Amino acid sequence: MAKIPHRLYLTEEQMPKQWYNLRADMKELPDPMLNPKTFKPATEEELYPVFCEKLAHQELDDTTRYVDIPEEIQEFYKMYRPSPLIRAYNLEKALDTPARIYYKYEGNNTSGSHKLNSAIAQAYYAKEQGLKGLTTETGAGQWGTALAEACSYYHLPLTVYMVKCSYEQKPFRKSIIQTFDAQIVPSPSMTTEVGRRILAENPDTTGSLGCAISEAVEKAVTTDGYKYVLGSVLNQVLLHQSVIGLESKTALEILDEYPDIVVGCAGGGSNLGGLIAPFMQDKLLGKADPKIIAVEPASCPSLTRGRYAYDFCDTGKVTPLARMYTLGCEFIPSANHAGGLRYHGMSPILSKLYHDGYMEAVSYEQSKVFEAAVLFAKQETILPAPESAHAIRGAIDEAIKCKESGEAKTILFGLTGTGYFDMNAYSAYLEGTMTDYVPTDEELEAAFAKLPKIPGIQ
Amino acid sequence: MAKIPHRLYLTEEQMPKQWYNLRADMKELPDPMLNPKTFKPATEEELYPVFCEKLAHQELDDTTRYVDIPEEIQEFYKMYRPSPLIRAYNLEKALDTPARIYYKYEGNNTSGSHKLNSAIAQAYYAKEQGLKGLTTETGAGQWGTALAEACSYYHLPLTVYMVKCSYEQKPFRKSIIQTFDAQIVPSPSMTTEVGRRILAENPDTTGSLGCAISEAVEKAVTTDGYKYVLGSVLNQVLLHQSVIGLESKTALEILDEYPDIVVGCAGGGSNLGGLIAPFMQDKLLGKADPKIIAVEPASCPSLTRGRYAYDFCDTGKVTPLARMYTLGCEFIPSANHAGGLRYHGMSPILSKLYHDGYMEAVSYEQSKVFEAAVLFAKQETILPAPESAHAIRGAIDEAIKCKESGEAKTILFGLTGTGYFDMNAYSAYLEGTMTDYVPTDEELEAAFAKLPKIPGIQ
Numbered sequence: 009m010a011k012i013p014h015r016l017y018l019t020e021e022q023m024p025k026q027w028y029n030l031r032a033d034m035k036e037l038p039d040p041m042l043n044p045k046t047f048k049p050a051t052e053e054e055l056y057p058v059f060c061e062k063l064a065h066q067e068l069d070d071t072t073r074y075v076d077i078p079e080e081i082q083e084f085y086k087m088y089r090p091s092p093l094i095r096a097y098n099l100e101k102a103l104d105t106p107a108r109i110y111y112k113y114e115g116n117n118t119s120g121s122h123k124l125n126s127a128i129a130q131a132y133y134a135k136e137q138g139l140k141g142l143t144t145e146t147g148a149g150q151w152g153t154a155l156a157e158a159c160s161y162y163h164l165p166l167t168v169y170m171v172k173c174s175y176e177q178k179p180f181r182k183s184i185i186q187t188f189d190a191q192i193v194p195s196p197s198m199t200t201e202v203g204r205r206i207l208a209e210n211p212d213t214t215g216s217l218g219c220a221i222s223e224a225v226e227k228a229v230t231t232d233g234y235k236y237v238l239g240s241v242l243n244q245v246l247l248h249q250s251v252i253g254l255e256s257k258t259a260l261e262i263l264d265e266y267p268d269i270v271v272g273c274a275g276g277g278s279n280l281g282g283l284i285a286p287f288m289q290d291k292l293l294g295k296a297d298p299k300i301i302a303v304e305p306a307s308c309p310s311l312t313r314g315r316y317a318y319d320f321c322d323t324g325k326v327t328p329l330a331r332m333y334t335l336g337c338e339f340i341p342s343a344n345h346a347g348g349l350r351y352h353g354m355s356p357i358l359s360k361l362y363h364d365g366y367m368e369a370v371s372y373e374q375s376k377v378f379e380a381a382v383l384f385a386k387q388e389t390i391l392p393a394p395e396s397a398h399a400i401r402g403a404i405d406e407a408i409k410c411k412e413s414g415e416a417k418t419i420l421f422g423l424t425g426t427g428y429f430d431m432n433a434y435s436a437y438l439e440g441t442m443t444d445y446v447p448t449d450e451e452l453e454a455a456f457a458k459l460p461k462i463p464g465i466q
Numbered sequence: 467m468a469k470i471p472h473r474l475y476l477t478e479e480q481m482p483k484q485w486y487n488l489r490a491d492m493k494e495l496p497d498p499m500l501n502p503k504t505f506k507p508a509t510e511e512e513l514y515p516v517f518c519e520k521l522a523h524q525e526l527d528d529t530t531r532y533v534d535i536p537e538e539i540q541e542f543y544k545m546y547r548p549s550p551l552i553r554a555y556n557l558e559k560a561l562d563t564p565a566r567i568y569y570k571y572e573g574n575n576t577s578g579s580h581k582l583n584s585a586i587a588q589a590y591y592a593k594e595q596g597l598k599g600l601t602t603e604t605g606a607g608q609w610g611t612a613l614a615e616a617c618s619y620y621h622l623p624l625t626v627y628m629v630k631c632s633y634e635q636k637p638f639r640k641s642i643i644q645t646f647d648a649q650i651v652p653s654p655s656m657t658t659e660v661g662r663r664i665l666a667e668n669p670d671t672t673g674s675l676g677c678a679i680s681e682a683v684e685k686a687v688t689t690d691g692y693k694y695v696l697g698s699v700l701n702q703v704l705l706h707q708s709v710i711g712l713e714s715k716t717a718l719e720i721l722d723e724y725p726d727i728v729v730g731c732a733g734g735g736s737n738l739g740g741l742i743a744p745f746m747q748d749k750l751l752g753k754a755d756p757k758i759i760a761v762e763p764a765s766c767p768s769l770t771r772g773r774y775a776y777d778f779c780d781t782g783k784v785t786p787l788a789r790m791y792t793l794g795c796e797f798i799p800s801a802n803h804a805g806g807l808r809y810h811g812m813s814p815i816l817s818k819l820y821h822d823g824y825m826e827a828v829s830y831e832q833s834k835v836f837e838a839a840v841l842f843a844k845q846e847t848i849l850p851a852p853e854s855a856h857a858i859r860g861a862i863d864e865a866i867k868c869k870e871s872g873e874a875k876t877i878l879f880g881l882t883g884t885g886y887f888d889m890n891a892y893s894a895y896l897e898g899t900m901t902d903y904v905p906t907d908e909e910l911e912a913a914f915a916k917l918p919k920i921p922g923i924q
Contacts, residue, residue, distance in 0.1 A: 014544040017475045086472040087556065088847050098545065116574050118849040120886075160844045180638075180889035184849060187840055187892050382645055386618045389546050391576040391642060428578075428886035431638035434645050 012108075014097060016259045018090040024254040025077055027247045028285050030357055032073035033292045038360040039331035041068075042318060047462050050328045058225060058327075059244075060235045062133040066244040075247060077129075084128045084161070085251070088117035093259035094423075098387040100407070107410035108265070109403060111423040112256045112283065113390065118184070119154030121348075121393065121425030122279050123239050126248035127151070130237040131158035140233030141165035145195065145220030147275070148174055148347035148395065149181030150425055151239030156188035169195040169223045173214035174347040178429050195220035202226050202324035216340050217276075217351045222324025240276025241321060241330075241355050249282025256420060257286040267298050267420035269406050273398035274302040274311065274369070275348045277355030283422040284367070291366060300367040302358065303402035305377070306446045308341035310334060310354045311362055311369035313452060317459050317466055319353060329460060332359040335447075336455030342445040344374055345433035346394035352455075370402060373444035377401050378437035381427070393425040394433050470566075472555060474717045476548040482712040483535060485705045486743050488815055490531035491750045494822065496814040497789035499526075500776060505920050508786045516683060516785075517702075518693045520591040524702040533705060535587075542586045542619070543709070546575035551717035552881075556845040558865070565868035566723070567861060569881040570714045570741065571848065576642070577612030579806075579851065579883030580737050581697050584706035585609070588695040589616035598691030599623035603653065603678030605733070606632055606805030606853065607639030608883055609697030614646035627653040627681045631672035632805040636887050653678035660684050660782035674798045675734075675809045680782025698734025699779060699788075699813050707740025714878060715744045725756050725878035727864050731856035732760040732769065732827070733806045735813030741880040742825070749824060758825040760816065761860035763835070764904045766799035768792055768812045769820055769827035771910060775917050775924055777811060787918060790817040793905075794913030800903040802832055803891035804852035810913075828860060831902035835859050836895035839885070851883040852891050 031037060040049035055064035066075065077085075096109040114122035134142055141164055146152030152168040159166040168190050175182065175194040185192050195215050196203040202222040206213060213219070221238065228236035239245060260266060270287050272280035280302055290296035302311055314333040321327040323337055334353040335341075341350045354362075361367050374394070381397035383404070384390070392400060403421040410417050427434065436442040459466065489495060498507035513522035524533065535543075554567040572580035592600055599622055604610030610626040617624040626648050633640065633652040643650050653673050654661040660680040664671060671677070679696065686694035697703060718724060728745050730738035738760055748754035760769055772791040779785040781795055792811040793799075799808040812820075819825050832852070839855035841862070842848070850858060861879040868875050885892065894900040917924065 013478045020471045087552075117847045118843060118884075119847075124847070157844075157847055180886070183889040183893040183896070184886075186896055187843060187849065189844075385576060385645060386615075386647075389575045389577075389582070389615055391645065426576075426886075428638070428642075428884075431641040435641040438641065438644055 012095050012263050015092040015094045016262065017092050018255060018258055020086055022258055023085065023090050024251050025082065026074040027077055028074060028250040028254060028289065029069065029072055029247050030285050030288060031070045031243065033289050034360070035292065036360065036364065037070050038356040042329040044320070044329050057229050058236050060134050060137045060139060062136070063130060063244050066247055067242060078132060081129055081132050088124065090255050091116060093256055096388055099384060102383065102387050103404065103407050103411065105407040105411040106414060106416040107407040108416065108418045109407055110260070110420045112252055112420065113423045114252060115390065115423065115426040119150055119157055120428065121150040121154065122249060122252055122282065123151045123154035124157060125251050126239060126245045126278065127154035127158040129248040131155065131162050131164055134235060135162040135164060139164065139235055142237050143167045143224040143228040143234055144237050144239065145169045145217060145224045147171050147217045147350055149178055149185070149429060150348060152185050152192070153181065155237065155239065156185045156190035159190060160188040166190040167227060168192045169197065169220040171195060171215040171217060171220050171347060173343050177432055181429050195223050197223060200226045202326065206324065213340065214343060216323055218323035218337050221322035222326050225322065225326050240278035241353060243357060245278045246281035246355060246357055249278050250285040252279065252282040252422065253285040253287065256283065260420070265418050266296060268417040269299045269301065269419045271301045271303060271399050271402040271406065271419065271421040273349060273395050273422070273424060274304050274354065274358065275395060276351045277358040279422050279424045281355050281358055288361065288366065301402055302362065302367060302369040303398040304369060304371045305344050305346055305349050305398065306371040306373045307344040308335065308350050309371045310352060312371045315456050315459065316359060316363050318462055319459055321353060330356045332356045333362065335452060336458050338458045339455040345430060346374065346398065348395040349398065372398060372401050373446065375437065375442050375444050378442065380404050390423065391427045392423060393427045394430050396424040399423065470553050470721050473550040473552045474720065475550050476713055476716055478544055480716055481543065481548050482709050483540065484532040485535055486532060486708040486712060486747065487527065487530055487705050488743050488746060489528045489701065491747050492818070493750065494818065495528050496818040500787040502778070502787050515687050516694050518592050518595045518597060520594070521588060521702050524705055525700060536590060539587055539590050546582065548713050549574060551714055554846055557842060560841065560845050561862060561865050561869065563865040563869040564872060564874040565865040565877050566874065567865055567877045568718070569879050570710055571881045572710060573848065573881065573884040577608055577615055578886065579608040579612065580707060580710055580740065581609045581612035582615060583709050584697060584703045584736065585612035585616040587706045589613065589620045589622055592693060593620040593622060597622065597693055600695050601625045601682040601686040601692055602695050602697065603627045603675060603682045605629050605675045605808055607636055607887060608806060610643050610650070611639065613695065613697065614643045614648035617648060618646040624648040625685060626650045627655065627678040629653060629673040629675060629678050629805060631801050635890055639887050653681050655681060658684045660784065664782065671798065672801060674781055676781035676795050679780035680784050683780065683784050698736035699811060701815060703736045704739035704813060704815055707736050708743040710737065710740040710880065711743040711745065714741065718878070723876050724754060726875040727757045727759065727877045729759045729761060729857050729860040729864065729877065729879040731807060731853050731880070731882060732762050732812065732816065733853060734809045734811070735816040737880050737882045739813050739816055746819065746824065759860055760820070760825060760827040761856040762827060762829045763802050763804055763807050763856065764829040764831045764902070765802040766793065766808050767829045768810060770829045773914050773917065774817060774821050776920055777917055779811060788814045790814045791820065793910060794916050796916045797913040803888060804832065804856065806853040807856065830856060830859050831904065833895065833900050833902050836900065838862050848881065849885045850881060851885045852888050854882040857881065
């Protein structure tokens with residue numbers, strides 16, 4: 009076999025024309041989303057006040073296996089996709105491992121992450137429906153940047169609620185989101201009822217994704233012609249993000265490779281769900297049996313220590329109820345630097361697959377994650393986002409196991425984005441002032457005790 | 467003809483195996499570098515105290531047309547190259563121009579710019595010679611980051627003198643350079659004699675590239691086993707950067723295109739010299755006649771308002787003398803946000819070509835540059851560095867001329883890097899607090915009056 013190139017780019021012709029809907033191949037579907045008032049499965053129409061119609065349809069469509077990517081979105085994708093599949097030759101050498109390590113690198117666009125894949129889709133459908141504007145939340149700021157880019161492209165006004173601790177840690181995120189004409193509000197804020205309530209109860213809170221979601225949803229449903237969009241967790245987002253996995257699989261096929269292990273970081277699940285989609289399909293259909301690993305922060309361990317239960321997607325309890333691995337919607341994670349992974353819940357699709365034994369999960373404290381990030385940066389000339397570095401940590405540990413066992417496994421991981429806006433975190437790590445935090449069992453029990461009570465269900 | 471793809475990547479096989487030395491095809495060579503003590507042309511040996519031997523040779527080699535790229539450097543290049551040649555379809559649409567606009571995008575590596583192309587070469591030769599460490603200066607921080615990456619790869623200690631105003635404007639640059647284990651010192655500093663002298667004369671100075679060069683050179687020549695390296699201006703740097711132009715030309719050939727206009731930003735000339743190299747060759751050999759445009763800041767207009775004269779490359783007057791377009795080595799440019807373009811001089815190769823009429827130059831005030839940067843970011847999903855945005859401004863104005871004349875010209879410009887570390891500048895632009903500054907004729911005359919006197923020459 010010819011030497012495998014360092015970086016493989018598909019041609020435009022090889023890029024996916026359809027997204028892949030994992031639910032169509034699941035043996036058992038995730039439990040349905042429930043209307044929080046009736047505790048009955050939410051209908052498409054019930055979602056219309058919050059989501060635009062096409063996206064509400066995608067959210068509930070469990071049967072369509074492949075969804076055509078609209079031409080306009082395909083054209084936009086071509087501006088920054090295909091993303092490269094990179095062989096980590098130098099990392100392999102540094103680890104002295106027989107493993108072959110590949111990573112799918114999604115950081116080559118100004119949002120700095122994979123988030124743009126779903127942002128442009130959601131902005132497209134909003135524009136198509138003739139909406140006047142959108143609202144959203146952002147944690148680390150990558151989703152906010154991506155959606156600002158997408159909305160600017162379609163001249164759609166956008167209000168972004170940014171988790172207050174990230175807003176303060178990352179002033180430049182504000183500038184870049186404003187460069188794309190979006191309005192940005194630190195959350196919790198006084199601009200919504202739910203924000204005022206949360207601030208009254210806890211004036212010093214630095215916010216959370218769950219809390220910013222509540223504010224963004226309230227703002228959308230109370231503003232004429234506005235809808236709410238979300239960058240993770242939802243089924244529709246995993247659908248759009250399947251472009252990551254589909255491209256990866258095609259590229260690996262060209263190299264005559266198939267992953268033994270697929271590793272992704274998991275906050276709400278957007279990247280992981282997208283990356284693993286076609287490999288999980290093979291697993292569901294009995295065609296292959298790759299090991300699939302979700303990596304999460306030990307400070308916010310929804311899969312590894314959470315409950316599989318119905319919960320709100322937000323802190324303010326305004327969203328429908330989803331059955332997922334959750335730490336409880338009132339759980340406020342510590343100020344871990346991987347803001348994009350500080351979410352109490354997890355994609356219902358991934359939660360179900362994990363529950364049914366199709367994937368594994370592992371958690372790391374952040375100092376171990378940054379150790380991997382710095383090693384990776386030095387070897388591969390890419391400075392990873394703290395979120396992405398969780399996947400790097402997981403992949404490195406699998407490669408080390410290969411060294412110990414002498415097995416030349418093929419490892420694929422998702423490098424979701426770049427860390428240019430996270431230099432405060434890198435500084436803390438380099439200066440030795442980074443602290444690790446792991447919630448105690450008591451803290452988690454206290455949060456679980458506040459899970460919603462649903463008659464006949466939980 | 468099939469539709470031209472948005473982004474063209476060469477295969478690894480199509481990547482250049484040799485750098486191209488423009489001097490070998492110049493009708494008249496640039497005037498020789500002079501030893502500042504004897505006013506005689508500097509010999510290779512005279513450069514050894516400052517530069518490592520292979521680089522000193524490349525600096526003075528006017529005859530070798532093509533220089534083999536060492537295998538190891540070719541391998542490193544494959545980690546982040548080839549860089550894409552991108553068709554700016556959306557920008558064209560936004561400008562409603564018949565022009566076809568292409569840009570060569572060098573920002574897809576952690577240094578965030580083209581600087582890594584020469585950094586890895588210089589670190590390689592230093593390692594090969596068994597040096598103990600390197601010193602350098604950095605303005606905006608891109609060169610410092612690139613060299614830190616390259617030195618970290620070869621485990622070579624590195625000290626970076628960073629222009630004080632950039633050091634203060636961009637605290638995260640410090641973190642990223644430290645991530646790659648380099649030591650960083652704001653310049654002017656008390657760590658060198660020349661730094662102490664400059665501070666004594668002007669305690670409030672915010673520094674300049676010329677001043678940081680003086681410090682880095684002094685540190686190198688006074689530290690055992692250390693040499694100095696420079697990220698621009700020098701012939702050797704233009705040689706390494708020719709990889710940009712060579713890749714661009716091959717990619718355009720695949721698309722059956724040839725540029726009518728080539729536009730690059732110009733600080734010391736590293737990007738511009740690399741980008742234009744093979745097109746300038748065609749021009750020198752009479753094979754084609756593209757219009758070649760250097761774009762510089764109006765606040766530091768070395769080509770458009772400077773003198774073509776022998777001058778020091780640094781403020782402290784410790785380097786050899788080069789004949790180039792210069793504002794005088796004591797000229798301290800205003801605190802323009804494009805730190806990488808704040809240099810008093812210009813590559814002697816480019817200076818000679820400009821002097822002999824082979825290229826044009828234009829200058830812009832920074833608010834006009836940021837206007838172009840924001841337009842570009844919104845259309846093309848890449849947030850450009852302020853330096854790179856000068857080339858965007860130039861390309862946009864050429865495309866607008868095409869609209870007026872109805873000519874469908876092919877425009878190629880160099881997008882040298884990303885602006886993630888320049889968000890203060892974007893904020894200033896967005897908030898309307900950005901000021902433009904153009905030196906008066908009197909200020910320039912005062913600086914010219916301090917050009918060195920060289921018996922029999924000037």
